[in-house]
Amino acid sequence: DAGVIQSPRHEVTEMGQEVTLRCKPISGHNSLFWYRQTMMRGLELLIYFNNNVPIDDSGMPEDRFSAKMPNASFSTLKIQPSEPRDSAVYFCASSSGPWGGYTFGSGTRLTVV
Amino acid sequence: AQTVTQSQPEMSVQEAETVTLSCTYDTSESDYYLFWYKQPPSRQMILVIRQEAYKQQNATENRFSVNFQKAAKSFSLKISDSQLGDAAMYFCAYGVYLNLNNAGNMLTFGGGTRLMVKP
Numbered sequence: 001d002a003g004v005i006q007s008p009r010h011e012v013t014e015m016g017q018e019v020t021l022r023c024k025p026i027s028g029h030n031s032l033f034w035y036r037q038t039m040m041r042g043l044e045l046l047i048y049f050n051n052n053v054p055i056d057d058s059g060m061p062e063d064r065f066s067a068k069m070p071n072a073s074f075s076t077l078k079i080q081p082s083e084p085r086d087s088a089v090y091f092c093a094s095s096s097g098p099w100g101g102y103t104f105g106s107g108t109r110l111t112v113v
Numbered sequence: 114a115q116t117v118t119q120s121q122p123e124m125s126v127q128e129a130e131t132v133t134l135s136c137t138y139d140t141s142e143s144d145y146y147l148f149w150y151k152q153p154p155s156r157q158m159i160l161v162i163r164q165e166a167y168k169q170q171n172a173t174e175n176r177f178s179v180n181f182q183k184a185a186k187s188f189s190l191k192i193s194d195s196q197l198g199d200a201a202m203y204f205c206a207y208g209v210y211l212n213l214n215n216a217g218n219m220l221t222f223g224g225g226t227r228l229m230v231k232p
Contacts (some may be wrong), residue, residue, distance in 0.1 A: 027130035040131075043204065043222040089156060101148045101208065102220060 006092050008059055018080040023092030024073055024081045031095040032063035034077050035101060039087045046090075049075065082112045083112055115140045117207050119223035126195045127231050133180075134190045134226045136205030142162045142166075146208040147181065147188045148220065153201040161203070164188065192228075 005024040012021050025032050030048040034046040049069045057067070064083070069075040081085055089109050092104035117138045127133035129165045138143055138147070149161040164181050166173045172179050176196075205223040 042224045048219070065216075091158065093158075101146070101150075101160045101163055101206070102158075103160075104150075106157050107158075109156075 001100075004092055004094050004103050004105035006090075006108050008108055009106060011108055011111075013082055013110070015040050015083055016079065016081040017112075018037055019082045019086075019110060019112075020031045021077040023075045023077070025075070025092070025094030026096070026103055027073065029094035029096045029103070031070060032075050033093045033095070034075070035091040035093065037090045037091060037107070043091075046077070052088070058098070065099060079110075084112045087111050115142075115207050115209070115221045117205055117223035119203075119205055119226050121226045122224070122231065123227045125229040125231060126192070128195055128197060130195055131149055131191060131193045132195055132215075132228065134192075134203050134205075134228065136188045136198070136223055137224075138186050138188065138205075138207045138221075140186065140207065140209075144210065145189050146210075147179075148186075148208065149165055149177070149179070149190045150206060150207040150222075151199075151201045151206045153198075153205065158204075162170050162190070197230050197232060202227050 007022045019107055028047055031050050033048040035045045042073045046059045047067045065079055067077045081099055089105045089107045093104045096101050119136050134175045148162045151159045151161050162172050162174045162177050175217045176193045177183050178191045191198055202225045204225045206220040
């Protein structure tokens with residue numbers, strides 16, 4: 001298995017632009033999580049899906065952030081419009097069952113200038 | 114709400130020596146799971162070891178072992194025979210079972226401990 005695949009690995013964009021981050025979870029994992037990591041706030045859970053359905057999006061910072069999971073093999077996190085304070089590493093993780101931890105993707109480092 | 118606390122922002126250890134990273138958590142649950150993740154400079158999050166709360170025996174994975182004290186809500190990680198490749202951020206995480214169609218754990222992470230290994 002190729003693991004959790006995230007793209008792009010790095011993204012540099014100008015303030016105000018739309019940014020879309022992508023994630024392909026491990027096949028058979030039915031839970032998917034989006035995290036944001038910054039020096040100041042550490043790892044923050046943004047949203048998670050179970051069987052493609054958003055369960056809790058209380059961690060999404062504001063309406064500029066949205067996430068979708070149209071099928072079991074793909075999820076997106078969109079920021080529109082982006083702001084410099086959105087600069088962070090965004091991780092996607094998937095999970096297979098109640099006793100398992102997460103398998104993380106390699107993360108996307110987003111820089112908004 | 115569950116919280117996970119790692120009180121040591123940074124630790125250092127001499128190569129080949131042993132180091133212990135501390136972690137405490139707060140929960141009212143009786144059934145849960147605990148994890149240690151390693152994040153090297155490559156930023157990849159790697160699962161190091163996990164412990165199920167109902168198991169009294171401490172988990173061990175090669176040079177990595179834990180000291181799980183359920184009553185004290187403590188979950189420390191011991192790294193024996195430290196190697197240069199162990200240098201990384203280490204995150205402690207607490208997980209509860211999501212009773213939703215066999216969903217995975219919801220993990221709460223501590224703030225991390227940066228481990229430096231001196232040659």
